[in-house]
Amino acid sequence: MAGLAVVVAVVVVALVAPLIAPYDAVAQLGIDTLKSRPPSLAHPFGTDPLSRDVLSRVLLGSRVSLAVAALSVLTATTLGTVYGAVAGYAGGRVDDLLMRGVDAALSIPRVLLLITVLALWGHVSAAVLIVVIGCTGWLSVSRLVRSEVLGLRSRDWVTAARALGATPARTLFRHILPNALSPVIVSATLGVANVILLEAGLSFLGLGVQPPEPSWGNVMQDGADQIRALWWMSVFPGLAILITVMAVNVVGDGLRAAADPRRRHVA
């Protein structure tokens, strides 16, 4: 429950960030007087070498980080669910063919692939990031969904659905998939935490969201070359990432416990 409260708080902050941010996140407030200032009452998280307010940038950066995480996981989960469901339900050669494709794709290191694609892309917007992360993240989802569908398709109620004249598509999408959903939701939740980290890493490397638009990763990057002097540039966005990812993981673990009847009594 504490995890959920933190996640809700972070999402609310991201939604109202433009209203509560004390300054314009991309404005240079005074390149001579206000650059690289440590935290103070006027600038609780300090300012960066371009005299921008770090608190405002962290607040606005949460929007990009969370939106990229949520939407790319949604993309990956949708693709992976449909792909895995078709493979699991069709079975036989179709299943073999589809899943060997997934095995092959999974043997490509994802981070290196992302770095290559993003480096070749040129200007990377949040939308590009969502598409690229989403399209490389569905492989493990498809494996999960396939194994769930494989287990469910021999159930009596699947035979019963066929016995009342349901088409294969109806049987799969209306009867089998809803029953396979809870592990998918758990994995998607944990996936959000992963993608927040992944996006931060890519942005830190300069391959994610492009400055001056802030994201947690590139705010850290702005102070990385002087990390001893400008500690506040790394610590505050770092804390934002840490707290958010931990909260999302706690929620994911809670969902997993709730979805697994064998662990219900322990939790």
Next chain:
Amino acid sequence: MSAGLATPASAAPLLSVRDLRTSFRTDSGCARAVDGVSFSLRTGETVCIVGESGCGKTALALSLLRLLPPTATIAPGSSVEFEGRDLMALDASGWRAVRGARIGMVFQDAMTALDPVIRVGDQVAEVVRIHTPAIAPGAAWARAVDLLTLTGIPGPADRAHQYPHELSGGMRQRVMLAIALAMHPALLIADEPTTALDITVQAQILALLGELQRQLGMAILFITHDLGVAAALADRVIVMYAGEVVESAPAELFFAEPHHPYATGLLRALPDLSHPGDRLAVIPGAVPSATDWPRGCRFRERCAFAWSRCEAEHPPLYAISAGHESRCHLAAEPGRRVVTAASTA
């Protein structure tokens, strides 16, 4: 369909099964679960298929609706005719028009045969919507509530909003019946529908089934291992053993004068309440494996009457009297029954 071309409905059987053979690929070889079964069913008639576990009853039911797992194949010579149509020749969309609409099916365990995450009202409405695509969702729901009322569920309007796990076993089986009967099928296939229920609920469901059959005029193919249930329902009893029909007779005749030693054994194995404390009669041994049926008569190893002919020659279905058939060489040599009975006494 032209009435002039078709034979009169009273003469042509509703369902006619000829030489149905279904086999399963298994690790230990090809299992011939249904091995040359023939029977027919008239409109409004109730036929009970009786046999112990592993004799091929359920494989037969699933074969009739083509609901077999991918490891199963139906041999090319098999023929199933229903309402004048050859079911074996149907394509996928042809099957969808038969399943749930002309043939309803009730499964053994209503707990596992209902989708756990869909409200029961929606599950009943679903079959209505599949077969009447133009129907408004509200009308389908109303029809579902009517059907739940028909099957005697108390408070059907409220129950329709519940999930399967919120209902008792008897109520779930009533929901299954509502689904199977939704489109007024000409044939209802019921695969041990009362086996998972306790005895009083079983009696209620059987009474309901009989009542609904009278109202809707459908034929029932009832699969059971329980001869008591067969006695209560059947117009005709078909006994299966090792993938074959071994005896087929009108119900009164079957219970009065069973012929096949397996059938007489089954009847003797029923507990007799007029002699409490007696040891229950049993048939020794178990059904042989479907991957390797014995040569000759498949029941011979468990049969008190077996002699050399039973090993040498696979018995055909002998006609005992009008409508009464038995797959036993005793039909050809009736004297042996007396001799063996005397020597074992």
